[in-house]
Amino acid sequence: MPSPPSEPPRPFESEAFCLGRGETVELPFEKVALSAPNEETRLEWLEMSLLFEGVYRHYGVDFRAYSPTILLRRLRRRMEAEGVPTISALQDRVFRDPQCLGRLVDDLTINATSMFRDPSFFLAFREQVVPVLRTYPFLRVWHAGCATGEEVYSLAILLTEEGLYDRTRLYATDVNESVLRRAREGIYPLTKMREYTVNYQQAGGQRAFSDYYTARYDAALFDPQLGRHVVFARHNLVTDGGFSEFHVIFCRNVLIYFGRPLKERVVGLFYDSLARGGLLALGRRESLRFTSHESRFEPFVASERVYRKVSL
Amino acid sequence: MSGRGDGRGDGKVGGGGVELLVVGASWGGLVALQRLFRSFKRPLPYAVALVQHRGRDSGDALVEALASACVMPVVEVEDKAPLAAGQIYLAPADYHVLVGVGEFALSTDDPVSFSRPSIDVLFESAADAYGARCAGLVLTGANQDGVRGLGRIKRFGGPTLAQDPGEAESPILPGAAIASGVVDRVLALDDLAVALYGLGRA
Numbered sequence: 001m002p003s004p005p006s007e008p009p010r011p012f013e014s015e016a017f018c019l020g021r022g023e024t025v026e027l028p029f030e031k032v033a034l035s036a037p038n039e040e041t042r043l044e045w046l047e048m049s050l051l052f053e054g055v056y057r058h059y060g061v062d063f064r065a066y067s068p069t070i071l072l073r074r075l076r077r078r079m080e081a082e083g084v085p086t087i088s089a090l091q092d093r094v095f096r097d098p099q100c101l102g103r104l105v106d107d108l109t110i111n112a113t114s115m116f117r118d119p120s121f122f123l124a125f126r127e128q129v130v131p132v133l134r135t136y137p138f139l140r141v142w143h144a145g146c147a148t149g150e151e152v153y154s155l156a157i158l159l160t161e162e163g164l165y166d167r168t169r170l171y172a173t174d175v176n177e178s179v180l181r182r183a184r185e186g187i188y189p190l191t192k193m194r195e196y197t198v199n200y201q202q203a204g205g206q207r208a209f210s211d212y213y214t215a216r217y218d219a220a221l222f223d224p225q226l227g228r229h230v231v232f233a234r235h236n237l238v239t240d241g242g243f244s245e246f247h248v249i250f251c252r253n254v255l256i257y258f259g260r261p262l263k264e265r266v267v268g269l270f271y272d273s274l275a276r277g278g279l280l281a282l283g284r285r286e287s288l289r290f291t292s293h294e295s296r297f298e299p300f301v302a303s304e305r306v307y308r309k310v311s312l
Numbered sequence: 313m314s315g316r317g318d319g320r321g322d323g324k325v326g327g328g329g330v331e332l333l334v335v336g337a338s339w340g341g342l343v344a345l346q347r348l349f350r351s352f353k354r355p356l357p358y359a360v361a362l363v364q365h366r367g368r369d370s371g372d373a374l375v376e377a378l379a380s381a382c383v384m385p386v387v388e389v390e391d392k393a394p395l396a397a398g399q400i401y402l403a404p405a406d407y408h409v410l411v412g413v414g415e416f417a418l419s420t421d422d423p424v425s426f427s428r429p430s431i432d433v434l435f436e437s438a439a440d441a442y443g444a445r446c447a448g449l450v451l452t453g454a455n456q457d458g459v460r461g462l463g464r465i466k467r468f469g470g471p472t473l474a475q476d477p478g479e480a481e482s483p484i485l486p487g488a489a490i491a492s493g494v495v496d497r498v499l500a501l502d503d504l505a506v507a508l509y510g511l512g513r514a
Contacts, residue, residue, distance in 0.1 A: 035413045037443020038468060044440075069412035069437055070419050112420050118406075256391045256418045263392065285404045285418055286391045 028259035032068045047087035048072060054091060059101055062238055063108055065262035071108065078107045109176040111253060114192065115150045118284050119202035121252075122158060124304045126204045129279060130162045133247065139168040142246045142273065144237060145254030146172035149183025150196075153212075154203075155250070156226040161206050165229060171244065173235035184232050186222035188213075193220050237266050242273040249274060253283035260290070267293045274309040281306045330471065330511040331358050331445040332395065332411065334438045336431030336461070338365040338453030340481025342377060344501060345451065349382035351505040355398035356384065357512035361411060361438065363431045365453070368406040375402050391418045403429035410437035425457035435461020444469035447511050449504070450495075451475045453485025463494040471511055472496045473504070 029049035036042035048071065052063045063071060075087060082100065084090045093100045116122050133139055139159075146152050152172045159165040174180050188196075197209040213220040235243070237254070249270050255263045270280055271293060280297060282305040288294045297307035333356065337345055341364045366374060378400070379386040386400040389409050393416050395401070401416065403409040408429050410417040417437075424430035431450070435458060438446045448465040450458045452475060466472045474495040477483030489495050499507055 032413050035441075037441070037445060040468075041440050041443065067412065067417050069410045069417045069441070070421075072440065073410065073419070073433065073437065074421070112422060253418075253420045256420070260392055260415070283391075283418075283420075285389065285407055289390065290392045290394070290415075 028065065028068050028261065044072070044087060047091070048075065051075075051087055051091045051094070054095060055101065055104075058095060059098075061101070061105060065238060065259050066108070067257055067259050070257055074107050075104075078104055106176065106178065109174075110179055111145065111147050111257065113147045113150045113253075114199070115188070115196040116154045116199035116203045116205075117151060117252070118304075119199045121281070121284065121304045121306075122154060122199075122203035124301045124306070125281070126158055126162065128301050129248070129306060130158075130164065132279070133164055134162075136247055137167065139164060139248070140244060140246045140275075141168060141170045141248045141250065142244070143170060143172040144235070144249060144251040144270075146174050146180075146183055146232070146250075147176075148179050148188075149186065149232070150188065151250065151252065152183065152230060153186060153222050153226050154200075156230065157200075157205075157212055158203070160226070168229050170230045171246075172230055172232050175234065175236045175238070177234060180232050180234060184227070186224070186227060187219050188222070190215055190218045190220050237269070238262065242269055244273070245275050246273055246278060247275050248279045248281065250281045252281060253286070255286060256283065264291055264293070267291055271296055271309060276309070276311050278309045279306055280309070329358070329445075329513050330447045331397075332438055332442050333358055333360045333447045333449060333508065333511065334411075334435050334461075334465070335360060335362045335449045335451065336435065336453070336458035336485070337363070337451040338427075338431075338455060338457065338482070338485055340452035340454075341365070342374070343481065344475065345378055346381040347501050348451070348504055349378060349384075349386075349400075351502065352383055352508075353505075354383060356508060358397050359395040360384070360400045361389070361395075361403075361409065361416075361434060362400060363403040363409065363429045363434050363458075365427050365429070365431075365457070366405050368428070370405045378402065389416045389418065392416065403434065405429075408433040410434065411441050412437070413441055425455055427455075427457050431458030432461040436464050439464040439468050439470065442470070447471040447473070449473045449475075449508075450485050450489050451501075452480035452482050454482040455484060456488045458485055459489045459492055459494070462489050463492060466494040466496070473507060474498050475504070476500045 033045040036045050056062045079090050094104055143152050159168050200209045213222045279300055286305055288297055296310055298310050300306045300308040375386055375388050384398055384400050388404045389401045394414055408419045424432055435448055446465055447470050448462045450462055462472050472495050474486040474489050476498050477487040479500055480486055
C-alpha cells in the first residue's frame with residue numbers, strides 16, 4: 001500500500017502540475033472535459049479528474065497524466081468489481097479504505113505481458129541488434145515498466161544463448177512493488193508454457209524451452225541463474241529521473257497508458273539515459289511519430305519499432 | 313431511425329453530422345468489408361475506425377487486402393495517432409483500440425469476449441468521446457462482441473446500423489444487436505454506402 005508522501009504535494013494548478021524534476025506536464029483531463037459530447041460524459045470526466053486529484057493529494061499517488069481514455073475503461077472495470085454505480089462512489093471508498101486504493105492502483109498499473117511477446121521482435125533483436133551489442137565490452141540494459149518480468153527473463157534467455165549475458169547488467173524497473181515481487185520470483189503459470197514455447201521457437205530459440213524452467217504442480221519456476229545479472233527495482237516513470245547510462249532501453253507497451261505530454265517527457269528521459277548510439281525498443285504499434293522527439297532518433301529496425309539515438 | 317435534431321451534445325444526432333464511424337466485424341468480415349469498401353466511390357467525409365477480429369499473429373495481409381479494395385487510405389492504428397476524415401483506421405492484431413479526443417489510444421488489457429482487439433472496447437470509447445457525432449455499424453460476426461458498444465452509441469444518440477443478418481455470412485452479431493433493440497437501420501451491404509454518405513451531412 002502506498003504511504004502518504006513526506007512532504008505535502010504542491011497545490012493543484014489547473015493547467016499543469018509539477019513533477020519531481022521541476023518540470024511541468026499538461027494534464028490531459030482538462031482538454032477531455034471541455035470536449036465532452038454530453039452531460040453524462042462531462043460529469044464522468046469531472047468525477048474522474050476529481051478522483052485522481054484526490055488520490056494524489058491524499059495518498060501521493062499520481063495518475064493525473066495517464067491516458068484519460070484508458071483510465072476511464074479501467075475505472076469502469078474497478079467499479080464493476082467493487083459494485084459501485086459511479087466514480088464518485090468509488091472515490092468515497094478509495095478515500096476511506098486504503099485496501100481499495102491498493103486494488104485500484106493494481107488495476108491501473110499492472111500491464112499484461114508474456115514471454116517472447118511478439119516473436120518477430122525478439123527474432124529481429126537476435127539477428128539485428130545482437131551484432132551491435134557484441135561490439136560493447138559491457139552491456140547495460142534498462143527494462144522500464146517490466147511488470148511481472150516475463151520479457152526480462154525472455155531477454156536473459158536470448159542473451160545467454162548469444163553468449164552475451166555474462167557481460168550484461170539488466171535493470172528491470174516498475175512502479176508497482178507487488179509485480180516486482182512476482183518478477184523476482186520468476187514463477188509463471190504452467191498453462192502458459194505451451195504458448196511461450198511457440199513464441200520462443202518463432203523468436204529463434206535454439207534449445208528446448210523446457211530447459212529453462214522446472215515444472216512444479218501448476219507452476220513453472222524459471223532457472224534462478226537467469227536472474228543473476230538482473231536488478232529489480234522500483235522506479236516511477238511519472239516522477240523519477242534517470243539513474244544510469246544504457247546501451248538498450250526496453251519500454252514495450254508502457255507508454256500507451258500515458259497521456260501525450262507524459263509520453264513526451266518519458267521519451268526525453270530515455271534519450272538522456274541512452275549512451276551514444278543507444279537503442280530504444282517500443283511495442284509493435286508504438287512509435288515516436290506524433291512526439292517532438294522523432295528527429296532525435298532514427299529507425300534501427302523500423303518494422304519492430306527499435307530506434308537508435310541520434311547524437312546531435 | 314434516431315432523431316435528427318440540431319442540438320449538438322444533447323443526445324440527438326449532431327448539427328455537424330457524424331465525425332466518426334466505428335465498424336465491427338468478425339467471422340466472414342474480410343469478404344464483407346471488401347465488398348463494402350468497393351462500393352465507396354469517393355472518401356467518406358469523416359474518420360472510420362474498424363475492428364475486424366483477428367489472430368494475434370495476423371500480419372500485414374489484412375490491411376493490404378482492405379486497402380486494395382478501397383478509395384480511402386487504410387492504415388493500422390498507431391498509439392496516439394490523430395484521427396482524420398476520409399481515412400480508415402484498422403485495429404492492429406493483439407491490441408485494443410480506444411478513441412480519445414481527436415486521437416487513438418492502444419491497450420494490451422485482457423481480451424474482452426475472448427477478443428483483442430475487441431469491438432465493444434472501440435465502440436464504448438468512441439461513444440464516450442464523440443457522443444451523438446459517432447455512428448456505429450456491425451457486420452457479419454459469430455459472437456456478440458460489439459452489441460454492448462453499439463448500445464452505448466445508440467444511448468448517446470449516435471446513428472446505429474447493422475448488416476442484414478439474412479445475407480451475413482454469420483448472422484449472430486448483427487442478429488443479436490437487432491434483438492437488443494440498439495439498431496436504427498438494417499441494410500444489405502450493397503445499400504450501406506448510400507446510407508453512410510448520408511451520415512456525414514448536417
